[in-house]
Amino acid sequence: MTVESAGPAAATGTALSEPPVAGGAVPLLGHGWRLARDPLAFLTRLRDHGDVVRLRLGPKTVYAVTAPHLTGALALSPDYIIAGPLWESLESLLGKEGVATANGPLHRRQRRTIQPAFRLDAIPGYGPVMAEEAYALVDRWSTGEVLDVTAESFRAAVRVSARCLMRGGYMDVHAERICADLATLFSGMYQRMVVPLGPLYRVPVPSNREFNRALADLHLLVDEIVADRRASGRKPDDLLTALLDAKDDQGEPIGEQEIHDQVIAILTPGSETVGSMLMSLLLVLTEHPETGDRIRAEVERTVGGRPVAFEDVRKLTYTANVVVETMRLHPAVWVLTRRTVADTELGGYRIPAGADVIYSPYAVQRDRRSFDRPEQFDPDRWLPGRSGEVPKYAMAPFSVGNRKCPSDHFSMAELTLITAVLATAYRFEQAPGSDPRPRIGITLRPRALKVRAVPR
Ligand code: HEM
Known part of the structure; x- marks a missing residue:
């Protein structure tokens, strides 16, 4: 049909x-x-x-x-x-015009363009960035201070997506800016969806101004990313190159608006979902300390004393099951x-x-x-x-069918690796002021998780 x-x-x-x-x-x-x-x-x-x-x-x-x-x-x-x-x-x-919102033939063509970046055999290429970002969290969290898990999780998610899929030093710097913009946008958008007050959101009160500023900045940033890559003359084997080289059904280069929408449509769902899942995983580790102990034992058994690498992920079956079970109970989508x-x-x-x-x-x-x-x-x-x-x-946290998340393998590898690294380094305890109740937004995540990372 x-x-x-x-x-x-x-x-x-x-x-x-x-x-x-x-x-x-x-x-x-x-x-x-x-x-x-x-x-x-x-x-x-x-x-x-x-x-x-x-x-x-x-x-x-x-x-x-x-x-x-x-x-x-x-x-x-x-x-x-x-x-x-x-x-x-x-x-x-x-x-x-991006893959998350397009339908019909446009959507099918866009899936063909982005799919190679998410293929199973492409994922190992992202391993070093995923491991680097996981160990960067271990370093950042070594001060013993109470962590604002929302900011930390989203930061890690944006950095991994941006650095893996749109490689280059430029992204390393600007991941922070994307992160700040997205945090403002996602909370504002959920509000606009459940309380559709239409023109009232155009009234120049501070919250609306901040939303509009973040929206304009994110669109500007994406234009800068595209311009920067073109100016560099570089064509690394990544998703951005695939988007810039994509052709439409007539064999013509795709339009600027479509490139722009595509970059946004890939960066934004990726960051919001993975950030939410990282928060839920940390929540689970505070609620079930024995789970963290078992993850650490699995890592010691399979990896030994060296740092966890991407190549270890497929052997970390218990850790992967923790990720899957967390997705079952706290699905980001x-x-x-x-x-x-x-x-x-x-x-x-x-x-x-x-x-x-x-x-x-x-x-x-x-x-x-x-x-x-x-x-x-x-x-x-x-x-x-x-x-x-x-x-x-x-159990379909990534959905099925033609809209199934293209990033299921990418995300599972990322979340398993980060969970293994964090649970091996630390036990996690909730700190006063933490509010782990679910926060209903575009994605589902703990409301305000405040955590102390206790070195093992
Ligand atoms: C679509 C979940 C991570 C990019 C989806 C959908 C789900 C989902 C359920 C289908 C939406 C629908 O049917 O309406 C998740 C979860 C993630 C995750 C649970 C992490 C744990 C990512 C990442 C990226 C990404 C890291 C990119 C870097 C996309 C895109 C679509 C999508 C582009 C739209 C696909 C289409 O409509 O053809 N995701 N996602 N996702 N996801 Fe993910």
Whole structure:
């Protein structure tokens, strides 16, 4: 079936019913107030109302999918595209011509351009940068001072993405600037998405001015990155070179706007997600000190006394399972939305063309139908003998299908390496003032983690 096709409901002519409306709606606001008040609890409880349910958000109807086989079917179906409120709120940052927001043939061509940089055989080339940044954290944290984990995690994430994918001394310097801009932008964008006050965000109060300054600076910075690379005449084998050399379907060089949007669309999701996951991993290490001890024992057993290198990562199976289990319980991408391009069918129900559809990896990955003791942190559930029990698509923190994160191997290698290095060097304790409750934003992460790194 193609994106243009009418979908199975229309094709077969069968009259399907719409999914049931989830319980708990109130007049006027519908389910909106519950969703706004506690989105994680609300989305998690939706499974009790059905595999596919309708939500009323004010005057709007949104379709929510709760069963893993159906979230998988949705992600794999061409009847759904990237569109809807989440994406509209991200447009001022991501543009419309980058891989994260484009659809159809443009998206397919862009995936072909970026994919080589993320291929399994390209990842070892990034190993030295990943290891260098991991050990840089160990050095920075040796003072014994209380760490602001938010700033530290995002800084590391931006530096690894920028240095690996857009190599060069220029990026080393400007990673700090990208980092500061993104921190301002991501919190502002989430606010704009959940509280859509439109023109009020143009009023020149300090918070709006700061948001606009960060947005303008990030766009300027990306233009500088591109200009700098062109002026250097260098063509290292990296993602930026691939973007600058990319051709459109007619064999013509792609336009400046597309190059710009592509750089942003790769740097920003990469930094926000990895930064959030690093925070959650540090949270887990404070909550489960025995996990840190086991990671250290694994590193000592497999690596010995020398520094951990990228080549060791595939042998660090316990550490990798800790990363996977942390992603299950604290998925950085906790909610995803799509829009239908045609009348279609899901789980035996009719979903009309133009409908907004939502699902939550957080809810699916904590579903008792898929996981034994779902709330319990248990890295060993990913051991070969046990992981086979997990239903298909019940664990998909990088998603599946044509929008699957291109960086799954890259991110797993990065997070496993950094976790191994940090847990071997330090035990982590939360310090006074730490607030580990989940912070709901574009990504999910601890609200304000303050940590002391205690040398082992
Ligand atoms: C897409 C998760 C790291 C670049 C996605 C999607 C998910 C995801 C779930 C699919 C979104 C959707 O279906 O709507 C993650 C997680 C990460 C991570 C959990 C880290 C732990 C990264 C990194 C980069 C990156 C490091 C780049 C350096 C992208 C891009 C897309 C994407 C460009 C859009 C792909 C497309 O639409 O074709 N990511 N991501 N991600 N991710 Fe990641």
